[in-house]
Amino acid sequence: MRHDKSAAGNDKNDETGFGGVLNGWCSMSQEKFTPLSELGDYIDRADDEMDRRAAAFFDEIKRRHTVRDFTADPVPQSVIENCIAAAGRAPSGANHQPWHFCLVGDATVKSKIRAAAEEEERAFYEGRAGDEWLEALDPLGTDANKEFLEIAPWLIAVFAQRRGGEEAGMDKKNYYINESVGIACGFLLAALHHAGLATLTHTPKPMSFLNENLGRPATEKPFLLIVTGKPVASAEIPHHSLIKKPLKDILTVF
Numbered sequence: 716m717r718h719d720k721s722a723a724g725n726d727k728n729d730e731t732g733f734g735g736v737l738n739g740w741c742s743m744s745q746e747k748f749t750p751l752s753e754l755g756d757y758i759d760r761a762d763d764e765m766d767r768r769a770a771a772f773f774d775e776i777k778r779r780h781t782v783r784d785f786t787a788d789p790v791p792q793s794v795i796e797n798c799i800a801a802a803g804r805a806p807s808g809a810n811h812q813p814w815h816f817c818l819v820g821d822a823t824v825k826s827k828i829r830a831a832a833e834e835e836e837r838a839f840y841e842g843r844a845g846d847e848w849l850e851a852l853d854p855l856g857t858d859a860n861k862e863f864l865e866i867a868p869w870l871i872a873v874f875a876q877r878r879g880g881e882e883a884g885m886d887k888k889n890y891y892i893n894e895s896v897g898i899a900c901g902f903l904l905a906a907l908h909h910a911g912l913a914t915l916t917h918t919p920k921p922m923s924f925l926n927e928n929l930g931r932p933a934t935e936k937p938f939l940l941i942v943t944g945k946p947v948a949s950a951e952i953p954h955h956s957l958i959k960k961p962l963k964d965i966l967t968v969f
C-alpha cells in the first residue's frame with residue numbers, strides 16, 4: 716500500500732536529486748512515494764517528436780568509436796565529474812548503486828597503473844589469453860603497450876561493490892551487480908561521448924592491481940578502466956570495429 720507523499724519540487728541542484736523529498740525517510744517505517752508528476756521529470760512527447768529524438772540519439776551514438784590514441788590536452792575535471800554523476804543515475808538492483816568510480820588525473824598514479832597494466836598485458840599477449848582470444852583481437856591491432864594510460868588526461872577506474880546499500884557506509888548484500896555496473900558504464904560512455912570526448916574501454920586481465928593502486932577494498936571488483944580525452948588527429952579506427960550488425964540482425968519483434 717502506498718502512503719503519503721511529500722511535496723517534492725525538483726531542485727536539480729539538490730545533491731540527492733530529490734529536492735528534500737527524502738527528509739524523514741529513514742525515521743518513517745511506512746513506504747513513501749512521490750508522484751512522478753511532482754518530480755516533473757517525465758516529459759510526455761508526441762510521436763513525431765519521439766521519432767526525431769530517437770533518430771537524433773542514434774545519429775549521435777553512431778559517431779562513438781573506441782579510440783586508442785589520445786592527446787595530452789587537458790579536459791576540465793568538471794566535465795568528467797558530470798559524466799560520472801550521470802552514470803550514477805543508472806538503474807541498479809534494489810537501488811544499491813553498487814559502483815565506485817576512481818578518477819585519475821595524477822601523473823604518478825597514471826604511470827603506476829600503466830606499469831601494472833602492461834605487466835599483465837605482456838603475460839596476456841605472450842600466451843595467457845590463448846590462441847582463440849588472440850585471434851579475435853588480431854584485427855584490432857592491440858598489443859601490450861598501453862602508452863595511452865599515461866598520455867590521456869583522465870582514467871576512470873570503475874569498481875563493482877559486493878556489499879553496500881542505497882547510502883554510503885551501508886553494508887547490505889548487493890544484487891545484480893554486473894548488470895547494474897554495466898548499465899552505469901553504458902551511461903558513462905554515452906555521457907562522455909555526448910560531452911565531446913573519446914573513450915577506450917580497457918580491461919587488462921586481471922585488474923586487481925587497481926585495488927592496490929587506488930586503495931579500494933577487496934570487496935570491490937575492478938570492472939572497467941575507462942580512458943578518456945581527445946583523439947589525436949591521426950587516430951585510426953580498425954575496420955573490424957566498424958562492422959555493426961544491422962537492426963534486422965539484432966532485433967526480433969513479436
Ligand SMILES: Cc1cc2nc3c(=O)[nH]c(=O)nc-3n(C[C@H](O)[C@H](O)[C@H](O)COP(=O)(O)O)c2cc1C
Nearest residue numbers: 779780781782783855857916917918919955956957
Ligand atoms: C568489456 C570491454 C572490454 C574491452 N577491453 C578492451 C581492451 O582491453 N583493450 C582495447 O583496446 N579495447 C577494448 N575494448 C574495446 C573493443 O575492442 C571495442 O569496443 C570494439 O572493437 C568495438 O569498437 P567500438 O567501441 O569502436 O564500437 C573493450 C570493450 C568492452 C565492451
